[in-house]
Amino acid sequence: MAQLARRLPQNVSGDFYVDESCIDCDACRQIAPETFRDHGGQSSVYQQPATPDRELRALMALVACPTASIGTVTKHDVSPAVRAFPSLIADHVYFCGFTAESSFGASSYLIERSASEGGNVLVDCPRFTSPLVRRIAEAGGISGIFLSHRDDIADHSKYAAEFHAPRIMHENDGAERLGIERVVTGEAPFEIDRDLLVIPTPGHTRGHMVLLYKNKFLFTGDHLAWDPDTHELVAFRDACWHSWPEQTRSMEHLLDYRFE
Numbered sequence: 001m002a003q004l005a006r007r008l009p010q011n012v013s014g015d016f017y018v019d020e021s022c023i024d025c026d027a028c029r030q031i032a033p034e035t036f037r038d039h040g041g042q043s044s045v046y047q048q049p050a051t052p053d054r055e056l057r058a059l060m061a062l063v064a065c066p067t068a069s070i071g072t073v074t075k076h077d078v079s080p081a082v083r084a085f086p087s088l089i090a091d092h093v094y095f096c097g098f099t100a101e102s103s104f105g106a107s108s109y110l111i112e113r114s115a116s117e118g119g120n121v122l123v124d125c126p127r128f129t130s131p132l133v134r135r136i137a138e139a140g141g142i143s144g145i146f147l148s149h150r151d152d153i154a155d156h157s158k159y160a161a162e163f164h165a166p167r168i169m170h171e172n173d174g175a176e177r178l179g180i181e182r183v184v185t186g187e188a189p190f191e192i193d194r195d196l197l198v199i200p201t202p203g204h205t206r207g208h209m210v211l212l213y214k215n216k217f218l219f220t221g222d223h224l225a226w227d228p229d230t231h232e233l234v235a236f237r238d239a240c241w242h243s244w245p246e247q248t249r250s251m252e253h254l255l256d257y258r259f260e
C-alpha cells in the first residue's frame with residue numbers, strides 16, 4: 001500500500017500520488033498516460049485526473065501497479081477499476097492488468113476465443129488475484145498459456161493449476177525446470193492452433209519467443225516494443241540479457257510476417 005509519508009516530491013499536489021517504492025515498470029504510464037509520467041527513473045503524477053474517465057484510468061493504474069506504489073489522499077471506491085480488467089484492447093484481445101513485481105510489471109494478455117476456436121489463451125502471466133481469476137473464469141477460463149520468456153511468467157503455475165491449462169515455453173529459458181507442459185526446441189516457427197503462430201526470437205533471452213495472432217497482433221514479450229513518442233518499433237539494447245546480434249537476427253526474421 002502506498003504511503004503518503006513516502007510521496008515522491010516530483011508529484012504535483014493533489015489527490016493521486018506515487019511513492020518512493022516505484023520500480024519504474026511503466027505500467028501506470030501505459031494505462032493512464034494523461035496522469036502519470038516518467039520523471040527519470042521513476043513515475044509520478046504530473047496532472048491530477050480531472051474527469052471521471054481519467055479518474056477511472058488512474059485507479060486502474062493504481063490496482064495494476066505491481067508494487068502498490070500509487071496512492072490517493074482521499075478514499076476511493078476501486079471496485080470499478082478492479083472490474084475493468086481484463087480490459088479490451090481490440091477485437092477479442094484484452095490487457096490483464098494486475099502486473100506482478102516478480103515480472104517487473106510486465107504486461108499480460110488474454111485472447112478470447114470460442115471453444116470451437118480452441119478456447120482462450122493467456123499470453124504471459126499476471127499476478128494471481130481473485131477478482132481477475134474470477135473474471136477469466138467467467139470469460140470461459142484458459143485453454144493454454146503462452147510464455148514468451150523467463151522474465152514475464154509471474155504466477156504461471158497458479159494459473160496453470162487453476163484452469164488446467166498447459167503452458168508453452170522454450171527449453172532455452174528453463175521450461176523443463178519450471179515444469180512446463182509443452183517445451184519448445186529449436187528456432188522454427190510453428191502453429192499451436194489456427195491463427196496462432198509461435199516464432200522463436202532468441203536475443204533478449206536465449207529462449208525468447210513471440211506469438212502472432214491472426215496476422216494482426218504480435219505479442220512481443222521483451223523482444224520488440226512500440227515507442228509512443230517516436231511512433232516506431234524499438235528494442236532495448238541495454239536490457240538485452242543474452243545476445244544483441246542474435247536479437248537483431250531475430251528481428252530480421254519478423255520481416256517475413258505481417259502484423260499491426
Ligand code: SF4
Nearest residue numbers: 022023025026028065
Ligand atoms: S505502475 Fe507502479 S511501479 Fe510501475 S511505474 Fe507506475 S508507480 Fe511505478
